[in-house]
Amino acid sequence: VDALPQDLLDACDREPIHVPGAIQPHGYWFCLNEFALTIAQLSENVRELAGKAADELLGRPIADLLSQSSLERLHRAVTAGGLLDRPLYLGHMSVREQLMDAIVHRHDGLLILEIEPAASDDESSFGTMYPLVRSFVASLQQTESVIELCELAARETRRITGFGRVLVYRFNDEGHGHVLGESLEPGYESYLDLYFPASDIPKQARELYRSNHIRLIADAHYVPSPLVPALNPITKKPTDLRYSGLRSVSPVHVQYLKNMRTLASMSISIIVRGELWGLISCHHESARKPPFDIRTACEHLGQILSLQIEAKEERSEATHSLELRRKMVSLLSSMTDSDNFVSGLAANAEAFLGFAEASGAAIISGGRCLRLGDAPNEPAIFALVDWIGDRALEGIFSTHQLASEYDGAAALGHHIAGVLAISISQLHQHFLIWFRPEVVQTVRWAGNPAKAVDPESSSETVQRLRPRSSFESWVETVRGRSLPWRRSELEGALEFRGAILAVVLRRAEELASLAE
Ligand code: BLA
Structure with a gap:
């Protein structure tokens, strides 16, 4: 618009x-x-x-x-x-x-x-x-x-x-x-x-x-x-x-x-x-x-x-949160069952994608990138991770219209519009990223919004500011957007991040005690 x-x-x-x-x-x-x-x-x-x-x-x-x-x-x-x-x-x-x-x-x-x-x-x-x-x-x-x-x-x-x-x-x-x-x-x-x-x-x-x-x-x-x-x-x-x-x-x-x-x-x-x-x-x-x-x-x-x-x-968000929590618990248990958390998640690709209702995902850890589902190519993912960098305030970044914020979006493939990323470590590039496809939307406006102000109007009371005069419906095709990330999904992702941090921390402690 x-x-x-x-x-x-x-x-x-x-x-x-x-x-x-x-x-x-x-x-x-x-x-x-x-x-x-x-x-x-x-x-x-x-x-x-x-x-x-x-x-x-x-x-x-x-x-x-x-x-x-x-x-x-x-x-x-x-x-x-x-x-x-x-x-x-x-x-x-x-x-x-x-x-x-x-x-x-x-x-x-x-x-x-x-x-x-x-x-x-x-x-x-x-x-x-x-x-x-x-x-x-x-x-x-x-x-x-x-x-x-x-x-x-x-x-x-x-x-x-x-x-x-x-x-x-x-x-x-x-x-x-x-x-x-x-x-x-x-x-x-x-x-x-x-x-x-x-x-x-x-x-x-x-x-x-x-x-x-x-x-x-x-x-x-x-x-x-x-x-x-x-x-x-x-x-x-x-x-x-x-x-x-x-x-x-x-x-x-x-x-x-x-x-x-x-x-x-x-x-x-x-x-x-x-x-x-x-x-x-x-x-x-x-x-x-x-x-x-x-x-x-x-x-x-x-x-x-x-x-x-x-x-x-509130009820619909609460029901959704509960569902997300159930998915998270099953993901976490497969992570703790396996030697490292990346392979644990990779073994459950479907559940991992399903957690955020994503079409693709990537796990960035130790300079390596693991791609799941319909994910962009590696160089494009690394470039995205660099760009996200400190945009992941408080450990999370999300957008449902990537191309309007990120110049490099085209390299990810034109069909990708939504990104949800959580950063697991502040020191190293450890990210979990989910991708959502573009959903083309048709919006019927009551009058062309670009003409929300009518330059032809000749009202005396309204000299400069003129509201539009047409309310005829006008159809616009909105591109470049995915379904938006719901509040419960963003909160769920942050919870997931907290749980992973706890698992990683416990691993480190176990390793330390083994070494003693
Ligand atoms: C106020 N504009 C309003 C109000 C509505 C709308 C509902 C509240 C006042 C009321 O109850 O009428 C718009 N009316 C709509 C919409 C529908 C509707 C969207 O029925 C949908 C069916 N208006 C313009 C432009 C300006 C503007 C370009 O189109 C900017 C200069 C101003 N609208 C404007 C102002 C008010 C307003 C200043 C406040 C009016 C007031 O309360 O004094």
């Missing part, structure tokens, strides 16, 4: 999306003085609600807008302590006779209140939150694989939210998103199994999505409502909106959505082992604002999904 120009990627990564200075106008935003509960900063659109310009409301008590009981609830939440970055739902509030959902959180020392018009009862005909998520939980037991989990999550999220298209995708090692599960309303185009280039979601956005787990863009045609005044009077800086549900989103991304003919988008983070594993991504061709309790149900579903994925992945 041809990457985007680096300066453009850097510019994408640098956009300070947590301080946009404005909100989406489907709700109202206040920063309150913690003690007096007076308004320190607010969104300009509060004018619609209060009938007064935003700057006339600065310094006024929030009590001017809230009913007495709402004010008491806010007061209790603030004084009870424990108010965190995580938004806290205060329930319905009556604001100037309008029924609102109120959400409060504290971040960077600031107290932030967000209110949005609440759904009328007939709008939340989907029912209440817990029964919704309960059906997801009940179906979980029938899923065997991570893919099935993703399909179920897509289906359930669409059922709960009514979005026209829901995708569940996983980020691979290079940050590209791969759609594993999808649920569609008739008429929506399928993105199942497509890859989305990493540059679609810049670094700082991924970082933000690790801490804030749900985002809604209710209407891509929205006009942002600026915060007044622009600098926060308490901190004298632009206010950090990373936990504000109403945060205005990047204009580049808004253009992207329009190009995709998606006017509403909601995404929910999938966090596995503390990292952003993927997203549940919801699209709708017209503006759409699921009520707060539905969004909370989705966030909850995302958390359950995350835990289930983690459990399934």
Whole structure:
């Protein structure tokens, strides 16, 4: 894949999306003085609600807008302590006779209140939150694989939210998103199994999505409502909106959505082992604002999904580790039965190759090279060993795309793409090396990733940074890669190394005692 120009990627990564200075106008935003509960900063659109310009409301008590009981609830939440970055739902509030959902959180020392018009009862005909998520939980037991989990999550999220298209995708090692599960309303185009280039979601956005787990863009045609005044009077800086549900989103991304003919988008983070594993991504061709309790149900579903994925992945790695350990024990016993460990391993070539699911292997010891299975020629192996040298940090080196790292790769034969090497001695060249063949992969991209940025776009808001405008699938053939080395395989190889060192050490001791 041809990457985007680096300066453009850097510019994408640098956009300070947590301080946009404005909100989406489907709700109202206040920063309150913690003690007096007076308004320190607010969104300009509060004018619609209060009938007064935003700057006339600065310094006024929030009590001017809230009913007495709402004010008491806010007061209790603030004084009870424990108010965190995580938004806290205060329930319905009556604001100037309008029924609102109120959400409060504290971040960077600031107290932030967000209110949005609440759904009328007939709008939340989907029912209440817990029964919704309960059906997801009940179906979980029938899923065997991570893919099935993703399909179920897509289906359930669409059922709960009514979005026209829901995708569940996983980020691979290079940050590209791969759609594993999808649920569609008739008429929506399928993105199942497509890859989305990493540059679609810049670094700082991924970082933000690790801490804030749900985002809604209710209407891509929205006009942002600026915060007044622009600098926060308490901190004298632009206010950090990373936990504000109403945060205005990047204009580049808004253009992207329009190009995709998606006017509403909601995404929910999938966090596995503390990292952003993927997203549940919801699209709708017209503006759409699921009520707060539905969004909370989705966030909850995302958390359950995350835990289930983690459990399934851990279980599969643990089963695999156990299998590797069994193979290792049998290899070790054949090594200890024979006079030297090289001949012990060579006598069990099949088991040795099978240990790492390799097509070929080599054992380098005492200046000699023993080749097993489909291995490259000797000079090429020695050259590789020289190159690996101190790259075998902590005794191990691995790659599943050798040619992109090693200039001499061609000499090994074009079909070899994966190398796993463990070094047995730091003083001498003692290596065990496994080789894996190239597996040609066909990747279907959603649009040519090399054109991830559209030079023809003529949007006014997005002058320099332009997202692509085509999502038509584009097939790329990826060469030069083997199946990747799994975590359990790398850990197993290191364990094997430790065991060999122990055997070698014991041999040396036996020899020493014989000599006495
Ligand atoms: C954010 N880009 C996003 C988000 C998604 C995508 C899901 C999170 C916000 C949301 O929920 O909508 C991308 N949307 C996708 C993908 C699919 C999808 C991959 O539905 C797959 C089906 N975007 C670009 C380029 C830049 C860029 C070139 O294409 C760089 C300048 C930026 N994307 C960009 C930014 C954000 C973003 C800045 C953050 C938006 C925000 O949260 O403010």
